[in-house]
Amino acid sequence: MSDADTIFALSSGQPPAGIAVVRISGPQAGVALAALAGRVPAARRASFRRLKDGQGAPLDDGLGLWFPGPNSATGEDLARTARAMLDEWESFSQRIDAARGLTAGRLKVAVVSTAKYFVPRFLGTFCQRHPEVDIALEVLNRDGVVQRLRENRDDLYVMSAPPRDLEIVSQAFMANPLVVVAPPVHPRAGARRATLAQLGNEQFVMREQGSGTRLAVDAHFRAHAFQPRIRLELGSNEAIKQAVAGGLGIAVLSRHALEAELRDGTLVELAVRNFPIHANWFVVYPRGKRLSPLATAFLETLRFPGEANVVPRAEAGADAPDSP
Numbered sequence: 001m002s003d004a005d006t007i008f009a010l011s012s013g014q015p016p017a018g019i020a021v022v023r024i025s026g027p028q029a030g031v032a033l034a035a036l037a038g039r040v041p042a043a044r045r046a047s048f049r050r051l052k053d054g055q056g057a058p059l060d061d062g063l064g065l066w067f068p069g070p071n072s073a074t075g076e077d078l079a080r081t082a083r084a085m086l087d088e089w090e091s092f093s094q095r096i097d098a099a100r101g102l103t104a105g106r107l108k109v110a111v112v113s114t115a116k117y118f119v120p121r122f123l124g125t126f127c128q129r130h131p132e133v134d135i136a137l138e139v140l141n142r143d144g145v146v147q148r149l150r151e152n153r154d155d156l157y158v159m160s161a162p163p164r165d166l167e168i169v170s171q172a173f174m175a176n177p178l179v180v181v182a183p184p185v186h187p188r189a190g191a192r193r194a195t196l197a198q199l200g201n202e203q204f205v206m207r208e209q210g211s212g213t214r215l216a217v218d219a220h221f222r223a224h225a226f227q228p229r230i231r232l233e234l235g236s237n238e239a240i241k242q243a244v245a246g247g248l249g250i251a252v253l254s255r256h257a258l259e260a261e262l263r264d265g266t267l268v269e270l271a272v273r274n275f276p277i278h279a280n281w282f283v284v285y286p287r288g289k290r291l292s293p294l295a296t297a298f299l300e301t302l303r304f305p306g307e308a309n310v311v312p313r314a315e316a317g318a319d320a321p322d323s324p
Contacts, residue, residue, distance in 0.1 A: 108154040155295040160212035177276035203231040203249035
């Protein structure tokens with residue numbers, strides 16, 4: 001691709017979508033715009049245009065915006081603006097439906113990978129109450145969710161370690177206990193509570209750097225002056241559970257990710273002093289964001305989940321007392 005190329009980019013909302021954005025960039029963008037819209041509109045002012053193909057046949061109607069160089073908006077600026085327009089239109093449509101006593105539309109939620117073990121239950125409860133709602137659920141690692149939060153791509157975000165460098169609103173809604181797990185044949189399985197020092201010779205299988213679980217575990221180990229022996233770093237809970245079951249080491253994971261394994265005996269929770277780590281799950285959105293009616297309703301589901309809640313609500317508790 002050269003500096004002389006004219007680039008066409010099309011984006012729209014999730015199908016079915018009623019709005020699409022066509023961005024034309026490059027030195028011949030004005031010529032291309034004139035061919036498509038009949039003429040180049042006034043700079044930086046929206047104007048209604050009828051779009052036509054090369055033979056003059058009508059294609060569609062739309063708003064034209066012309067940003068002449070060299071001091072023009074960047075593609076990223078325009079993409080953010082387009083997304084904001086689409087989000088505002090969706091929110092407006094939801095408010096109209098809400099005024100008519102209807103709750104319909106699309107709810108977009110991005111969650112970190114560990115949250116996939118329980119967020120669908122909340123969404124199921126929500127959809128039972130609002131059956132006309134469509135759900136768009138993104139499951140990513142923490143870096144991916146934070147990037148979507150930074151770009152304001154979704155209605156709400158669920159994570160255990162909200163970023164500190166962004167202007168956000170974060171609300172704790174559920175406890176996230178982090179526990180030590182091992183294969184059932186481990187010598188300490190079923191034994192009395194151990195100290196961290198007694199785990200000094202154990203090999204640990206850890207989540208990758210930057211994950212919410214890893215941030216909490218590293219901070220806990222630093223607070224107790226414990227240096228783990230790390231054998232593996234893996235990017236998913238499923239891979240870690242398989243590694244632990246295969247005898248490659250022990251791990252610290254969210255109890256939410258272990259429900260099936262602890263129930264069927266594939267893994268066991270070790271009794272360790274100063275565990276579980278008392279973390280929380282947070283629902284997050286940008287400060288100043290006007291939440292859609294659906295997002296507001298889903299927040300209420302998280303606060304008062306009914307049957308969907310699988311552990312006690314989040315609270316700043318102290319470490320569990322040692323067993324005798």
